[in-house]
Amino acid sequence: MSNIKDIAKIAGVSVTTVSRVLNNERYVSDEKRNAVLRAIEITKYQRNLNAVNLSKGKTHLIGVVVPYSNHPYFGLLIEGISIEAIKKNYKLVLFQTDYQKERELEALEMLKHKQIDSLIICSRICSLEVVEAYLEYGPVILCEDTRNTRISSTFVDHYKSFTIALEYIYKKGHRKIGYCIGRSSGTNSLQRNLAYKDFLHKYNLPYHDEQIIKKCSYFEDGERIVNTLIESKNRPTALLVTSDQVAAGILTCCNEKGIVIPEDLAIISFDNQPIAKYMKLTTVEMPIKEMGQKLLHQALLNEQSQTEMSVKLIERQTV
Amino acid sequence: MSNIKDIAKIAGVSVTTVSRVLNNERYVSDEKRNAVLRAIEITKYQRNLNAVNLSKGKTHLIGVVVPYSNHPYFGLLIEGISIEAIKKNYKLVLFQTDYQKERELEALEMLKHKQIDSLIICSRICSLEVVEAYLEYGPVILCEDTRNTRISSTFVDHYKSFTIALEYIYKKGHRKIGYCIGRSSGTNSLQRNLAYKDFLHKYNLPYHDEQIIKKCSYFEDGERIVNTLIESKNRPTALLVTSDQVAAGILTCCNEKGIVIPEDLAIISFDNQPIAKYMKLTTVEMPIKEMGQKLLHQALLNEQSQTEMSVKLIERQTV
Structure with a gap:
């Protein structure tokens, strides 16, 4: 796969000029611009979106921590999160922890290292103190009552x-x-x-x-x-x-x-x-699905919020 | 969040020197190295792993396309994929398509733009021709018989x-x-x-x-x-x-x-x-779970393989 240097070489221009063309900046002559565009076509250069995101400090990825993927409760929660993520043009990175602490920490570390923009922990194994320490790197949202902490959450009492x-x-x-x-x-x-x-x-x-x-x-x-x-x-x-x-x-x-x-x-x-x-x-x-949707909304905001969802007794035939 | 330029400024060294320290390169005096390390501590600079991955051309992310997350078949398939991803230190990016073509294309485009290293499509809506066209950007693995194509797969006949x-x-x-x-x-x-x-x-x-x-x-x-x-x-x-x-x-x-x-x-x-x-x-x-594990293995290889998994009739009491 070609990179920006190859394009510059083929087009006979500087790397800076290629970068300007890629970013639709001014101060590039039509001649040079066309040379760069031709070179791109020749090399089938694909603009590396990671580099673009990097420059913007955003990955458009949101981490989702679940203990298991093949469980109906977490399946429906992921469904709710996904529906909203699609609307907001975010992708989900799935962390299946099996309640192993090091796997949850791995997800938190990815937030620290800016590999994801925020993290939703659907069910937690690390202590609240550990989770709280990662808030400085981005939003971490929990699915439990966190009203005595600085952590945002959507939860049922x-x-x-x-x-x-x-x-x-x-x-x-x-x-x-x-x-x-x-x-x-x-x-x-x-x-x-x-x-x-x-x-x-x-x-x-x-x-x-x-x-x-x-x-x-x-x-x-x-x-x-x-x-x-x-x-x-x-x-x-x-x-x-x-x-x-x-x-x-x-x-x-x-x-x-x-x-x-x-x-x-x-x-x-x-x-x-x-x-x-x-x-x-x-x-x-x-x-559950609505909780998932709400969790995603919170993951996109950089402000603290704790939302209680209400429950309803439905009488049928087993009592 | 501080960046490499801020570190350089605080440490009173060049950006190149900071970069050398971050990458554990030689040719940096102890004095400058210590200044950089102090500056990092001051600014709580987190090395941006996206930048590191970018330089290596790897994201360590694998895309997984499913129509729904809250379905037992796809839940178990994701479970299998996850188990192997954890072992190999890869993360999964989940694409829930609801069988909408544009969502599947979005996943394929992410492969093209190097935002993921490979893509596993558990159930497909795009044509095989469309999928095949993306093979030049990285592995795309399907969960169906692809023996008359260039696409790798794990499948049941x-x-x-x-x-x-x-x-x-x-x-x-x-x-x-x-x-x-x-x-x-x-x-x-x-x-x-x-x-x-x-x-x-x-x-x-x-x-x-x-x-x-x-x-x-x-x-x-x-x-x-x-x-x-x-x-x-x-x-x-x-x-x-x-x-x-x-x-x-x-x-x-x-x-x-x-x-x-x-x-x-x-x-x-x-x-x-x-x-x-x-x-x-x-x-x-x-x-199903074994198929998920196999799909992940194929996603990490850059070679064509089509693996048929065998089935077994289990007699119980409903026939």
């Missing part, structure tokens, strides 16, 4: 959303309530656990560790969950499930094993992805 | 895989066989259609257009498919379904409506994603 679901289940008469969660660390999960404990305390209900079932992220986790419930000494009569897919998996397994929903087990899920409507799941709707 | 499924269903006694498909254009879909027509012809079976159900991509498409079958005059007794998720949705809907699987309707799906095992689907296994 998971304490509130869990409380809505718990109170609803309680009003339906349930006193033994458990929940299924993906990762049990992470701000969002800690908020949910706090809501759960506060709820139990409020109604003077006992806490049983075994009623919290961890590592539930996919449809096919349903079987393990149902088996855990069957073996449980303090078997809950109702279950909060933080993902529609997992709830659908539980429902399918219960049908097979003759466990009647909601009589034997009430289920309330979260997200309201299309599968929830299809499986007639009672669910707490999360505006 | 969908003619063969469809034939395997059709012959299996035929041996089980079925004569009215339909199929569900996502997009009906595209090389992979055309191959499947050809296999279907050749199969019907071989066994002298009639072709009914209504036995091909289109736009089937998600779990929740199951309901529409089952309703279509119920209303169908030539209702098939067996169905090939090109995605496990869609097959799982059909199965769920059939259970609700009292349609017994496989007695009333036999189902054979494709991919063998985890949901297939969970729902006990008879399926033709596609090595």
Whole structure:
């Protein structure tokens, strides 16, 4: 591939003149301009847009950190981010971290080294302090409540959303309530656990560790969950499930094993992805796609903002 | 943010000297070197890695074109590509096209302008001729049979895989066989259609257009498919379904409506994603994740290769 020096040589002009022509600057004679244009044609020179971006200090790339790509929640979040990125003429650089700290740091380092203009971290493993330290290099946006930090975010108040679901289940008469969660660390999960404990305390209900079932992220986790419930000494009569897919998996397994929903087990899920409507799941709707769109908008602004998105309980047939 | 000129000014040296220090070159006195290092510390200058990459002619970015991000097939393919990209220290730039030609062209143009080192197109809308024209700018890898072109690819022979499924269903006694498909254009879909027509012809079976159900991509498409079958005059007794998720949705809907699987309707799906095992689907296994890994390897090589991946029929309980 030819470079600017080759063009200059072929055109018989200086590198500066070639640069002026490429940048549509004045002070170049028509003769020289035409010579440069001919030389470009000859060498099929492609203007290196990296060089152009470099001179402007912009890459038009936005980093997106997700733990996994093949997960419906993150898939929909990326979808929302993508839709807006296309509109704004930005491209996404995908970082799949599998919750490994060094991979998340790699993304943050790319921001530091100006290889991306901003970074959206959809789910975080590094501490907030570490993330905050990178703000001087460009916007870093999180998908969790960051109201006590300088970090911008779009988030759902998971304490509130869990409380809505718990109170609803309680009003339906349930006193033994458990929940299924993906990762049990992470701000969002800690908020949910706090809501759960506060709820139990409020109604003077006992806490049983075994009623919290961890590592539930996919449809096919349903079987393990149902088996855990069957073996449980303090078997809950109702279950909060933080993902529609997992709830659908539980429902399918219960049908097979003759466990009647909601009589034997009430289920309330979260997200309201299309599968929830299809499986007639009672669910707490999360505006995941809209969150993705909002995250992208924040990534383009250099000002601090923390946006809470609201949730909505949708009653169907599983409670 | 400071640049190299600011450093030079603060250090009281030339820009060339700063550059030499940054690149660890010799011929810089200790005194000047220390002055530059102090100036860097003062200005918190971050070496612009874009500039470094630019000088090397590499971005360490690989473009990945998908129609949607929130689809289990493409999610798993991206997962496979990501795993290998991490190992090789490459980052992925995600292009979500929604099968719009101009978006795919944008990705190809980024290759042309050296903003990415290579491009993997997981599902294509532009013609093969258009794609081929971009090969002079870097590797473009496709996920379909390209053996009559100069384009590298990793692919499954969908003619063969469809034939395997059709012959299996035929041996089980079925004569009215339909199929569900996502997009009906595209090389992979055309191959499947050809296999279907050749199969019907071989066994002298009639072709009914209504036995091909289109736009089937998600779990929740199951309901529409089952309703279509119920209303169908030539209702098939067996169905090939090109995605496990869609097959799982059909199965769920059939259970609700009292349609017994496989007695009333036999189902054979494709991919063998985890949901297939969970729902006990008879399926033709596609090595999607491995295909993603292979695609990334090809993207890093500048030589033509076309790799066929083999498939495997897995017998479970739906045929």
